[in-house]
Amino acid sequence: xxxxxxxxxGRQSGRSSALVTKLESVARLTLxxxxxxxxxxxxxxxxxARRNVIREGERPDFVHxxxxxxxxxxxxxxxxxxxxxAFLIPGxxxxxxxxxxxxxxxxxxxxxxxxxxxxxxxxxxxxxxRPGLVKAFWWATLVDEAVLRxxxxxxxxxxxxxxxxxxxCELYVRMKNIGLTDDHCFELPLTQEELGDAxxxxxxxxxxxxxxxRAENLISFKGGxxxxxxxxxxxxxxxFNANYLHITGRT
Amino acid sequence: xxxxxxxxxGRQSGRSSALVTKLESVARLTLxxxxxxxxxxxxxxxxxARRNVIREGERPDFVHxxxxxxxxxxxxxxxxxxxxxAFLIPGxxxxxxxxxxxxxxxxxxxxxxxxxxxxxxxxxxxxxxRPGLVKAFWWATLVDEAVLRxxxxxxxxxxxxxxxxxxxCELYVRMKNIGLTDDHCFELPLTQEELGDAxxxxxxxxxxxxxxxRAENLISFKGGxxxxxxxxxxxxxxxFNANYLHITGRT
DNA sequence: CCCGGTGAATAACTTATATTAGGAGCAGCG
DNA sequence: CGCTGCTCCTAATATAAGTTATTCACCGGG
Numbered sequence: 001x002x003x004x005x006x007x008x009x010g011r012q013s014g015r016s017s018a019l020v021t022k023l024e025s026v027a028r029l030t031l032x033x034x035x036x037x038x039x040x041x042x043x044x045x046x047x048x049a050r051r052n053v054i055r056e057g058e059r060p061d062f063v064h065x066x067x068x069x070x071x072x073x074x075x076x077x078x079x080x081x082x083x084x085x086a087f088l089i090p091g092x093x094x095x096x097x098x099x100x101x102x103x104x105x106x107x108x109x110x111x112x113x114x115x116x117x118x119x120x121x122x123x124x125x126x127x128x129x130r131p132g133l134v135k136a137f138w139w140a141t142l143v144d145e146a147v148l149r150x151x152x153x154x155x156x157x158x159x160x161x162x163x164x165x166x167x168x169c170e171l172y173v174r175m176k177n178i179g180l181t182d183d184h185c186f187e188l189p190l191t192q193e194e195l196g197d198a199x200x201x202x203x204x205x206x207x208x209x210x211x212x213x214r215a216e217n218l219i220s221f222k223g224g225x226x227x228x229x230x231x232x233x234x235x236x237x238x239x240f241n242a243n244y245l246h247i248t249g250r251t
Numbered sequence: 252x253x254x255x256x257x258x259x260x261g262r263q264s265g266r267s268s269a270l271v272t273k274l275e276s277v278a279r280l281t282l283x284x285x286x287x288x289x290x291x292x293x294x295x296x297x298x299x300a301r302r303n304v305i306r307e308g309e310r311p312d313f314v315h316x317x318x319x320x321x322x323x324x325x326x327x328x329x330x331x332x333x334x335x336x337a338f339l340i341p342g343x344x345x346x347x348x349x350x351x352x353x354x355x356x357x358x359x360x361x362x363x364x365x366x367x368x369x370x371x372x373x374x375x376x377x378x379x380x381r382p383g384l385v386k387a388f389w390w391a392t393l394v395d396e397a398v399l400r401x402x403x404x405x406x407x408x409x410x411x412x413x414x415x416x417x418x419x420c421e422l423y424v425r426m427k428n429i430g431l432t433d434d435h436c437f438e439l440p441l442t443q444e445e446l447g448d449a450x451x452x453x454x455x456x457x458x459x460x461x462x463x464x465r466a467e468n469l470i471s472f473k474g475g476x477x478x479x480x481x482x483x484x485x486x487x488x489x490x491f492n493a494n495y496l497h498i499t500g501r502t
Numbered sequence: 503c504c505c506g507g508t509g510a511a512t513a514a515c516t517t518a519t520a521t522t523a524g525g526a527g528c529a530g531c532g
Numbered sequence: 533c534g535c536t537g538c539t540c541c542t543a544a545t546a547t548a549a550g551t552t553a554t555t556c557a558c559c560g561g562g
Binding site for chain 1: 352353357
């Protein structure tokens with residue numbers, strides 16, 4: 001498979017930003033809207049893998065936007081276990097409008113090397129004066145909420161096999177929506193432990209399930225690269241239905 | 252315990268609506284804001300227990316607001332199991348701004364007899380022209396999101412005992428915030444099966460855990476009425492921390 | 503007053519997943 | 533080069549929770 005095509009960090013450079021790509025799939029943006037969004041990435045900072053973007057208890061002055069790389073939203077429990085509640089990929093806001101709530105009730109860490117934009121509140125305010133963007137931002141938060149609900153279903157009612165399959169389907173659709181897939185292959189830079197932290201499973205159980213998914217020829221997953229060998233079958237096996245992602249355009 | 256005081260459907264009548272009480276705990280509302288909110292309850296409809304408010308796939312014309320009684324947000328799986336992703340109590344919007352997304356990706360049902368306001372979109376639009384209310388509504392959706400994250404942690408990383416305790420603490424704080432508790436007692440009109448559907452457990456296991464919580468004198472729960480006998484201990488046992496509810500005023 | 507329905511309580515048994523532990527492969531690094 | 537530290541993989545055992553089934557208590561209706 002064409003691994004290198006996906007790996008390259010600059011795959012999107014030259015094209016529009018992931019955020020623009022994502023929002024254009026549901027909202028009609030003006031030229032000015034688009035360049036205003038693109039400008040957000042300008043002052044973005046490079047961060048190493050596994051660095052804190054924000055921590056629980058902090059009161060961020062900025063809204064953070066993923067420009068490149070992956071991050072995860074998580075909560076730490078008293079006994080040291082961790083629950084990941086969201087994976088953040090390029091084009092995702094980490095904490096849109098969180099200034100309203102005051103302090104963070106969870107933490108965010110990068111998973112890979114990443115580019116994160118730190119957007120001052122004043123800049124956000126000027127953006128939300130554009131009616132088209134307000135609506136697009138609303139759409140984004142509502143979809144985030146829908147993803148959370150699907151996550152609950154995953155952890156609550158699906159067994160490990162279905163849950164892992166479901167998560168992979170979701171991430172595939174989201175990555176495809178920002179142009180970061182190549183056929184049915186995309187970068188999934190998660191360790192088995194991180195997958196477990198997302199789904200409430202132990203790494204050893206994740207391992208067993210991955211083997212089964214491979215044995216059944218549904219996926220191949222190695223070196224941070226996931227290929228869904230039989231997307232239909234994986235959807236079927238995991239009960240995935242993309243409707244909750246509310247992507248209207250291309251599927 | 253003073254059951255009757257809580258049971259009365261009109262407990263709040265004469266006072267301000269649950270929505271006003273809830274939003275006032277975080278935002279300063281003008282007199283007009285308050286009366287505009289109160290007016291929302293005017294055209295509310297009575298509904299029986301276990302009736303659909305909205306179903307997956309529908310495209311609602313209205314925003315629904317819980318005025319009295321309980322409801323639940325849920326998803327149905329192919330194998331017939333159900334996962335509840337939220338409990339809705341008075342003052343909660345069922346689907347704020349959902350008109351943006353198009354069709355519903357989940358369903359909502361009443362759990363008890365309830366009063367639900369059906370608010371036309373135009374009315375919502377006029378409300379959100381008031382800056383104070385926009386911010387208050389934002390706060391409400393952000394808290395809803397935080398509740399979803401806590402729910403994921405509950406289902407993913409806590410065992411049944413902790414999860415049930417945690418849910419009870421959360422519901423206690425939320426009910427208290429809208430003035431529907433009496434000391435540490437409040438109406439919790441959930442069957443053991445519904446509790447199970449919320450936490451991904453079977454009713455028989457929920458039963459076992461409830462017995463244990465009773466045996467340890469942490470709660471008493473009978474006839475839809477929950478009394479938290481030792482709130483501190485329950486918080487401690489379940490790892491509950493109310494910070495994610497972002498209630499600034501009274502605790 | 504009995505009847506049917508629903509929710510709660512048990513019990514016996516099964517199963518999915520956790521726990522603990524150890525080894526193998528590979529990458530970065532002094 | 534040979535460390536050191538991750539991931540990944542595997543196995544043995546333990547346990548929380550599921551499954552199925554039965555009984556009991558309560559409540560409203562005819």
